[in-house]
Amino acid sequence: MDKNFPQEKSTMSHWGAFNATVLDGKIVSVAPFPEDPFPSRIPELLPKAVTHPTRVKTPSIRKEWLKTRGHQSQSLRGDDSFVEMPWDEALDIAATAIDETRNQIGNEAIFGGSYGWASAGRFHHAGTQVHRFLNSIGGYVSSRGTYSAGTAETLIPHVLGRPFFDVTFNAQNSWETISRHTETLVMFGGINQKNSQVSLGGITRHQTRDWLQKFSDSGMNLINISPQRSDTTSNARWLPIIPGTDTAMMLGIAHFLETQDLVDRDFLARCTEGYEVFQKYLLGDSDGEAKDCRWAAEICGIAEATICDLAKIMASTRCLITVAWSLQRAEFGEQPFWMATVLAAMLGQIGLPGGGIGYGYGAIAGVGNAYANLKSLALPEGVNAVTEFIPVARIADMLLHGGEEYEFNGVKRTYPNIELVYWCGGNPFHHHQDLNRLRLAWQKPRTIIVHEPWWTSTARHADIVFPATTPYEREDISYALGDSFVFHMPQLIDPVGNARDDYQIFSALAKRLDVEGEFTEGRDSEQWLEHIYSNFCDANEGLVPDAPTLSELREKNWVELSLAKKERDQMAFLDFRADPSKNPLRTPSGRIEIFSSTIEEFGYDDCRGHPTWHEPSEWLGADDSAEFPLHLVSPQPPDKLHSQMECVISDIEGARPAPLTIHPIDASDRSLNDGDIACAFNDRGKTLVKVLISDSIRKGVVSLCTGAWFCLDEDGVDQQGNPNTLTRDKGTSRLGQGSTAHTALVQVKALG
Ligand SMILES: Nc1nc2c(c(=O)[nH]1)N[C@H]1C(S)=C(S)[C@@H](COP(=O)(O)OP(=O)(O)OC[C@H]3O[C@@H](n4cnc5c(=O)[nH]c(N)nc54)[C@H](O)[C@@H]3O)O[C@H]1N2
Ligand SMILES: Nc1nc2c(c(=O)[nH]1)N[C@H]1C(S)=C(S)[C@@H](COP(=O)(O)OP(=O)(O)OC[C@H]3O[C@@H](n4cnc5c(=O)[nH]c(N)nc54)[C@H](O)[C@@H]3O)O[C@H]1N2
Ligand SMILES: [Mo]
Numbered sequence: 207m208d209k210n211f212p213q214e215k216s217t218m219s220h221w222g223a224f225n226a227t228v229l230d231g232k233i234v235s236v237a238p239f240p241e242d243p244f245p246s247r248i249p250e251l252l253p254k255a256v257t258h259p260t261r262v263k264t265p266s267i268r269k270e271w272l273k274t275r276g277h278q279s280q281s282l283r284g285d286d287s288f289v290e291m292p293w294d295e296a297l298d299i300a301a302t303a304i305d306e307t308r309n310q311i312g313n314e315a316i317f318g319g320s321y322g323w324a325s326a327g328r329f330h331h332a333g334t335q336v337h338r339f340l341n342s343i344g345g346y347v348s349s350r351g352t353y354s355a356g357t358a359e360t361l362i363p364h365v366l367g368r369p370f371f372d373v374t375f376n377a378q379n380s381w382e383t384i385s386r387h388t389e390t391l392v393m394f395g396g397i398n399q400k401n402s403q404v405s406l407g408g409i410t411r412h413q414t415r416d417w418l419q420k421f422s423d424s425g426m427n428l429i430n431i432s433p434q435r436s437d438t439t440s441n442a443r444w445l446p447i448i449p450g451t452d453t454a455m456m457l458g459i460a461h462f463l464e465t466q467d468l469v470d471r472d473f474l475a476r477c478t479e480g481y482e483v484f485q486k487y488l489l490g491d492s493d494g495e496a497k498d499c500r501w502a503a504e505i506c507g508i509a510e511a512t513i514c515d516l517a518k519i520m521a522s523t524r525c526l527i528t529v530a531w532s533l534q535r536a537e538f539g540e541q542p543f544w545m546a547t548v549l550a551a552m553l554g555q556i557g558l559p560g561g562g563i564g565y566g567y568g569a570i571a572g573v574g575n576a577y578a579n580l581k582s583l584a585l586p587e588g589v590n591a592v593t594e595f596i597p598v599a600r601i602a603d604m605l606l607h608g609g610e611e612y613e614f615n616g617v618k619r620t621y622p623n624i625e626l627v628y629w630c631g632g633n634p635f636h637h638h639q640d641l642n643r644l645r646l647a648w649q650k651p652r653t654i655i656v657h658e659p660w661w662t663s664t665a666r667h668a669d670i671v672f673p674a675t676t677p678y679e680r681e682d683i684s685y686a687l688g689d690s691f692v693f694h695m696p697q698l699i700d701p702v703g704n705a706r707d708d709y710q711i712f713s714a715l716a717k718r719l720d721v722e723g724e725f726t727e728g729r730d731s732e733q734w735l736e737h738i739y740s741n742f743c744d745a746n747e748g749l750v751p752d753a754p755t756l757s758e759l760r761e762k763n764w765v766e767l768s769l770a771k772k773e774r775d776q777m778a779f780l781d782f783r784a785d786p787s788k789n790p791l792r793t794p795s796g797r798i799e800i801f802s803s804t805i806e807e808f809g810y811d812d813c814r815g816h817p818t819w820h821e822p823s824e825w826l827g828a829d830d831s832a833e834f835p836l837h838l839v840s841p842q843p844p845d846k847l848h849s850q851m852e853c854v855i856s857d858i859e860g861a862r863p864a865p866l867t868i869h870p871i872d873a874s875d876r877s878l879n880d881g882d883i884a885c886a887f888n889d890r891g892k893t894l895v896k897v898l899i900s901d902s903i904r905k906g907v908v909s910l911c912t913g914a915w916f917c918l919d920e921d922g923v924d925q926q927g928n929p930n931t932l933t934r935d936k937g938t939s940r941l942g943q944g945s946t947a948h949t950a951l952v953q954v955k956a957l958g
Contacts, residue, residue: 216763218408218684218693219677220326220847221248222571223764226678228698232257233678244412246403248846252678255851256702260661262673263703265296271669275303276652283648284635284667284918293704297711300670301718303653307626308344313592315625316340317651319349321598322632323848326408327682327695328583329734332631332657332674332708337587339712340628342724345592347622349601353637356598357534357944358543358565360615365547365799367792370565373778375687378564379526380576380776381417387560389523390427392516394452394546395530396437397568400844407686408693409571410766415439417574427519431455431508433839434867434909435902437530438568445516446904449837450825450949451506452533453541455513456549457819458502461488462517463552465498470554477786478551479793480801484816497819505819505827507904525553528564532841536948538812538820539938545817548800556798557783559775572688576776580767581745583685583692585738588724594622597943601638602935605647613940616808627654630674630708635663635916636849636928639947640935642891657708660853663916673705680707681731683739683759692753693764707731805941812939824934824951826906834888834951836872836908840929843911852915856926864927866895867909868954873899877956885923886910888952891931893924895954908954 212229216239223239226249233253238245266288270281291299307315318340324332340346351359355370362370368377384391391397402414418439422428428442431452435444447455463469464485474481490496499517503510519525527550533542547563555561567574596604597614600621608623627648638644648654648667656668665671679702682695701707709731716725729737736756743753750767759765781789790796794804806815821827826837842848843864846855856862866886868878878884882897886908895910903909914926924931933950937943 215696215698216693217678217695217698218326219249220323220406220408221246221404222412223408223410223691223693224249226252226698231699233698239410242411244415246412248403248851251846251851251854254854254857256676256678256699258660258853260853261702262658262661262665262671262705264290264673265293265704266290266671267296267299268669271653275299276669279649282645283654283669284645284663288671293706293714296670296672297714297718300655300672301715303655303670304343304626304715305719307653311625313344313346314594314622316346317604317624317627318346319596319598319601320629320632321349321353321634322637323406323850324631325677325682326684326686327677328407328684329585329731329738330677330680330682330707330709331585334585334587335708335712336628336630337590338585339716339725341588341590342716342721343719345590346628347592347624348590348595349598350595351598351944353535353599353945354569355531355534355566357539357938357942358531360942360944361540361543364793364802364805365544374565374573376579377778378573378776379560379562379778381413381574382576383559383775383777384526384574385417385420385424386775387524388421388426388526390429390519390525391421391528392429392431392520392525393438393442393528393530394431394542395532396430396432396434397528398437398530399439399568401842402568402571404847405571405686405688408684408689409686410689410691412571413575414568414571427523429516433837433904433907445508445512448505448507448826448904449839449907450536450822451827452529453538453545453817454497454502454505454819455508456542456545457488457497457817458499458506458513459517459520460545460549460552461496461498461502462514463521464488466517468517468521469552473554473556474551477556477783478798478800479795480799480803480816483801484548487816487818520553524558524560525555526561526564528567531566531569532839532948534938534942535945537822537824537934537936537938537946539944539946540813540942541817541820547798548817551798551800557777557779559777562778570688572686575688577688577690578749579687580685580749581742583683583738583742585734596621597937599639599945600937600943601634602640602644602647605650608650613810614943615941616804624650625652627651629655629664629668630657633662633664633849635667636913636930638935639930639933639945640890641916641928641930642922643935657711659705662849672711673703674711675701675705675707679705681735683735685742691764691766692759694759694762696760696763709734808941810940813941822949824949828951831951834953835906836952836954837906838886838929838932838950838952839907839909839948840912840933840950841909843913846913849913849915852913856915860896862914862926863894863896864910864914865898866927866954867898867900867903869903869905869907870899870901871905872908873897876954878954882956884954884956886932886952886954888932888950890934891924892922893927893929893931895927908952
């Protein structure tokens with residue numbers, strides 16, 4: 207490659223495809239991918255991010271850890287300085303620490319759950335790399351599910367008999383089908399355009415904005431039930447609900463349907479199980495409290511008449527109910543997802559085109575696209591000899607309570623005792639709830655190893671930090687669910703500093719631990735690319751007859767697989783609806799479980815056998831909300847993906863601390879002006895924020911996006927505005943044990 211001549215190449219990222227211009231060994235500019243109707247601007251951060259001063263330049267080991275190799279630690283992780291080391295020395299030290307742990311204590315003491323989005327490239331996918339490496343050395347304690355939708359991943363198989371993401375991608379109405387058939391679109395938590403900028407593994411054509419525009423142009427009745435108007439297109443009617451109360455509002459609608467005889471009883475009889483048990487609860491026969499619209503209105507803050515009217519419209523039109531994933535990232539997050547499904551069943555529209563229920567449209571860009579679900583393009587992880595796992599969001603509980611019992615989805619489990627944590631491709635000090643608690647929990651293990659391109663908060667809380675390349679410093683390929691393109695991701699620039707690919711780092715460690723053959727199978731990166739790409743083509747034979755060879759793909763840069771882009775109508779549960787006994791669901795009853803005897807038999811008071819309203823421990827209706835009177839929601843950031851490339855944003859003058867959206871009345875009650883730096887706090891922590899006054903948020907609610915790099919001053923105040931300084935670290939319930947990030951009360955005060 208002539209370094210003095212600008213080269214333009216296309217590549218893929220989680221936030222979409224883009225073209226990068228490289229000159230003199232540097233990415234000098236990025237431009238939208240021409241096929242993309244609504245490209246994300248996130249890639250514009252890239253040129254500065256890849257060479258940012260916060261890149262980890264060389265392997266670094268924490269000073270105190272080095273003295274005793276973690277056998278005694280005098281200073282808190284996160285407060286210490288690091289010693290830079292040559293690669294060989296640092297790899298020797300890490301290999302010895304791993305070897306000691308597995309030989310002296312056992313592989314059950316190694317936590318490699320290592321959650322995080324990492325890169326869009328499928329070979330250099332950091333999470334897969336670390337899992338494969340740890341499998342090759344005898345296994346590790348893994349994590350199950352996602353922060354995104356862990357609760358739904360546990361619940362939905364009980365209710366619909368299918369894995370949650372299978373329903374999301376293969377059994378929901380496609381955009382096209384909604385556009386043709388839906389008359390009323392009731393969006394709990396909105397359908398968020400800012401979130402549909404990204405998709406796990408990438409997205410080529412961003413379509414959500416145009417679909418929403420089309421829906422609105424066609425006169426579809428769009429209803430946004432959310433604490434923030436901005437959670438969907440401004441053309442929607444906004445019902446500003448109190449956070450955490452959607453289940454109550456849905457019950458109110460259900461009660462109206464039931465008492466006005468607007469329920470499809472034939473559908474309930476043919477296609478569902480246990481309505482009569484739920485009905486007793488709904489009508490108050492089982493607990494003395496009818497869940498009518500007035501009852502619902504008092505809880506959820508939407509007027510009684512509005513709820514009744516909405517119920518009428520839903521029953522008299524083709525209606526699709528959608529729930530944002532955020533609803534289940536809250537205490538009792540199982541309930542709104544289950545209740546929304548029950549409501550759709552009562553309307554009798556599940557299995558009708560454009561009707562029923564849909565989960566997470568707008569959460570990521572791929573949802574709603576009706577592309578064929580190809581078998582994945584991935585590096586095989588191998589087999590984990592350790593069967594122990596935790597629900598992903600229970601990491602701090604595990605570290606703090608090793609050896610103690612907890613419950614998850616009907617099983618009593620014991621938290622393992624962890625001595626070594628290996629993290630690669632995620633940022634728990636951005637993503638986990640109650641970061642001050644995580645900081646304490648994080649002191650427990652003997653050794654923490656992290657691979658990172660940047661000095662993130664997690665890197666700063668590690669003992670051994672290996673500098674990893676970014677996707678632009680190595681060759682890779684991408685294919686994502688909900689997309690029909692395969693991309694070659696060329697190496698654009700040389701590795702920055704002494705960074706190495708995760709694969710190189712693990713290969714070097716594997717050699718030192720005598721498992722090089724198991725880990726590499728004798729292949730270098732290029733041979734692995736050949737191998738996984740040809741496996742992908744073989745596994746999808748028939749669907750990808752036009753797939754080029756890898757060398758052709760290198761030449762072409764990207765290709766759209768014509769057959770992968772199948773018929774664009776996709777409807778949900780058609781066969782099941784037509785003949786439920788011939789096409790049963792894989793639930794115990796073969797039908798939609800409005801009442802689940804399986805869940806009932808677990809005996810959980812926080813998740814019963816049918817959808818139930820539970821009063822959250824923190825919400826605006828709580829008796830003790832006086833001290834912390836504002837409900838904090840912490841959505842995903844509009845300007846980037848999680849904490850990735852935060853270094854560039856935080857360099858922009860005035861961008862940090864992060865903006866906290868607050869209602870004008872709440873701001874004036876606190877003498878806060880737009881642009882003021884204020885402190886948001888509760889019993890769990892304190893963070894600086896920048897006041898952003900807006901009437902597009904419900905009074906009493908404040909919103910602070912995720913993504914700032916958690917950074918405490920000497921008084922323990924986060925300087926950047928990471929909402930997880932304030933969020934609550936408890937599971938949704940004993941069933942799902944998911945993240946409850948959206949359940950948090952706070953106070954905000956002016957500084958000084
Ligand atoms: N309060 C609150 N908290 C939340 C949420 C919320 O709604 N509210 N949402 C949650 C959700 S849904 C999610 S998915 C999580 C997201 O949390 P994460 O996925 O942990 O967030 P990212 O910032 O994407 O972290 C990826 C990290 O990988 C690094 N990386 C990128 N490429 C590579 C690579 O090739 N190799 C290596 N070694 N590292 C690489 C990046 O620099 C970055 O630090 O946050 C969760 N946290
Ligand atoms: N730009 C960008 N896009 C992203 C990401 C990113 O980091 N940046 N991350 C991606 C990831 S990993 C995920 S999992 C998805 C997440 O997708 P979602 O879960 O849909 O997104 P959030 O942004 O967490 O929340 C959406 C909205 O839900 C509302 N909300 C909160 N609590 C409640 C409630 O109790 N009731 C109702 N009705 N509404 C409520 C809030 O107002 C919030 O703005 O986003 C993805 N998209
Ligand atoms: Mo997520």
